[in-house]
Amino acid sequence: VQLVQSGAEERKPGESLKISCKDSGSSFTSNWIGWVRQTPGRGLEWMGIIYPGDSDSRYSPSFQGQVTISVDKSISTAYLQWSSLKASDSAIYFCARSPMLFYYDSDNRFTYRTGDVFDLWGQGTKVTVSS
Amino acid sequence: QSALTQPPSASGSPGQSVTISCSGTSSDVGAYDYVSWYQQHPDKAPKLIIYEVTKRPSGVPDRFSGSKTGNTASLTVSGLQADDEADYFCGSYADNNNFLFGGGTRLTVL
Numbered sequence: 001v002q003l004v005q006s007g008a009e010e011r012k013p014g015e016s017l018k019i020s021c022k023d024s025g026s027s028f029t030s031n032w033i034g035w036v037r038q039t040p041g042r043g044l045e046w047m048g049i050i051y052p053g054d055s056d057s058r059y060s061p062s063f064q065g066q067v068t069i070s071v072d073k074s075i076s077t078a079y080l081q082w083s084s085l086k087a088s089d090s091a092i093y094f095c096a097r098s099p100m101l102f103y104y105d106s107d108n109r110f111t112y113r114t115g116d117v118f119d120l121w122g123q124g125t126k127v128t129v130s131s
Numbered sequence: 132q133s134a135l136t137q138p139p140s141a142s143g144s145p146g147q148s149v150t151i152s153c154s155g156t157s158s159d160v161g162a163y164d165y166v167s168w169y170q171q172h173p174d175k176a177p178k179l180i181i182y183e184v185t186k187r188p189s190g191v192p193d194r195f196s197g198s199k200t201g202n203t204a205s206l207t208v209s210g211l212q213a214d215d216e217a218d219y220f221c222g223s224y225a226d227n228n229n230f231l232f233g234g235g236t237r238l239t240v241l
Contacts, residue, residue: 034230036177043134044169044177044220044232058228094176116165116224119188121176 001025003033003095003122010128011085018081019125021095028076029053032098032114035069035080038124039091049098049115050078058115085129095122135160135221135233142239143211151236153204153221159231161202165224168197168206171235172217181206208238216240 006020021033034049048059052071059069070079078095096118105111136154143149153160153168160166166184169177179188181197184204194209204223208215221233 036232043235044222045134046222046230046232049230060229096177115228115230116163117167117179117182118169118177118222119179119182121178123176 001027001120003097003120005093005095005122005125008126008128010130012131013087013129014084015129016081016083017085017127018079019093019127021078021080021122023076023078023097029073031100033071033078034096034098034115034118035067035078036094036096036118037063037091038094047080047093051114052076052078085127087129087131090127090129092124092126094124096120133231135223135231137219137221137233137236139234140237140239142241143208144241145211145213147211148207148209149211149238150205150207151219151221151238153206153223153233155202155204155223155225155231157202159223159225159229160199160204162226163224164199166197166199166204167222168195169220169222170217171220177220211240213240 002024004022029052032049032051035047037045047063048069050057050069052073068081097120100112100114102112168181170180171177180191184199185197196207218235220235225231
């Protein structure tokens with residue numbers, strides 16, 4: 001099982017971009033997929049996460065409104081997109097799988113938790129934004 | 132929310148043990164037993180080595196261990212080997228369905 005990301009991209013400020021992450025296994029709708037930014041100065045930053053089954057998503061407050069996370073479950077692929085890039089968006093972007101861990105809660109309801117660990121990572125996509 | 136706090140560097144000789152700390156708050160590390168640790172070699176993707184504070188995924192050597200006291204989590208690498216030289220990041224589930232990473236610690240095997 002692998003998460004295979006699209007290749008490196010170069011864009012100018014103000015341009016749009018959509019990068020992808022394809023799940024090569026058979027469990028695309030059994031896990032959530034998150035996106036993580038890595039920059040030399042700021043380390044790893046969690047951007048958000050999405051459930052491919054119904055496109056339910058959660059965003060970090062730092063990235064809400066700045067990017068859009070989406071999926072096409074018919075091709076087991078998640079996306080991260082920008083409508084207007086800035087130079088500060090230059091970074092390496094990783095997709096990562098977050099498993100759904102099912103349990104009975106205190107009211108005996110069958111539920112799950114997710115987004116608390118990332119157990120499989122894509123190889124990363126380098127995005128360079130420069131005029 | 133701020134990133135979790137890690138020392139920028141750590142080092143040890145082969146065979147020794149080294150411990151890396153990860154300091155958070157009562158809204159993340161202190162609130163949940165969902166601390167994870169990731170190892171990243173240069174130009175590679177991060178790899179999960181510890182989850183739920185103390186658990187190791189299949190295939191991760193038992194030389195790697197995790198713990199937590201209050202708002203601070205720790206990763207201990209025992210019996211240091213040359214291949215342990217890498218960057219290590221902690222992560223924690225946080226309030227309001229957020230997730231935070233630490234700034235990373237570069238481990239050097241002397």
